[in-house]
Amino acid sequence: DQQVKQNSPSLSVQEGRISILNCDYTNSMFDYFLWYKKYPAEGPTFLISISSIKDKNEDGRFTVFLNKSAKHLSLHIVPSQPGDSAVYFCAAHDNAGNNRKLIWGLGTSLAVNP
Amino acid sequence: NAGVTQTPKFQVLKTGQSMTLQCAQDMNHNSMYWYRQDPGMGLRLIYYSASEGTTDKGEVPNGYNVSRLNKREFSLRLESAAPSQTSVYFCASSVGMGSGSINEQFFGPGTRLTVL
Numbered sequence: 001d002q003q004v005k006q007n008s009p010s011l012s013v014q015e016g017r018i019s020i021l022n023c024d025y026t027n028s029m030f031d032y033f034l035w036y037k038k039y040p041a042e043g044p045t046f047l048i049s050i051s052s053i054k055d056k057n058e059d060g061r062f063t064v065f066l067n068k069s070a071k072h073l074s075l076h077i078v079p080s081q082p083g084d085s086a087v088y089f090c091a092a093h094d095n096a097g098n099n100r101k102l103i104w105g106l107g108t109s110l111a112v113n114p
Numbered sequence: 115n116a117g118v119t120q121t122p123k124f125q126v127l128k129t130g131q132s133m134t135l136q137c138a139q140d141m142n143h144n145s146m147y148w149y150r151q152d153p154g155m156g157l158r159l160i161y162y163s164a165s166e167g168t169t170d171k172g173e174v175p176n177g178y179n180v181s182r183l184n185k186r187e188f189s190l191r192l193e194s195a196a197p198s199q200t201s202v203y204f205c206a207s208s209v210g211m212g213s214g215s216i217n218e219q220f221f222g223p224g225t226r227l228t229v230l
Contacts, residue, residue, distance in 0.1 A: 044204070044221050100217050101159060
């Protein structure tokens, strides 16, 4: 069963508007969450992260919000640009055991239309 | 710095053939990973190496073997390729997998493998 869920496979927004990508998780022991961005024919690249002890982290146009009680996080991109068109993966730190792996969502494909 | 490099970029195999995917990183990272990405399946961990000299199975290890050759290099071997192994394979590395640090992983560009 998926521990990290991105329920929207795709999202389309207009340039200049806000993009909101959502991610839900089931394991309350996750202590860090990361967002990665992936362009076609390239490997994923790290975008932004948030610790489970915070509820917001901001980096330029990108802000991640964490709602621990709802086990939900979201990535906001404001304003959206055509170059933001990519697949976005949510990942969580599995804090169990000595080797802490990343648990990945299936991704959301974002299209920003000019 | 080249980051994480992978060879080859593309490969076509026939069922039953073997091959090795190569991965190297120049960031002095301790941990390395092999993932596969299939449509609608996200990234699935095949094997990982927490540190030089150690390797462990991930989520989908069947049909694969790995070798952590040294701190820089981590190879993935398909002994007898099957059509189900058609996928895009990504190698990644990170500073470490221990507690107290963010396991931010850096990815290579991927190898697109087709097994006929």
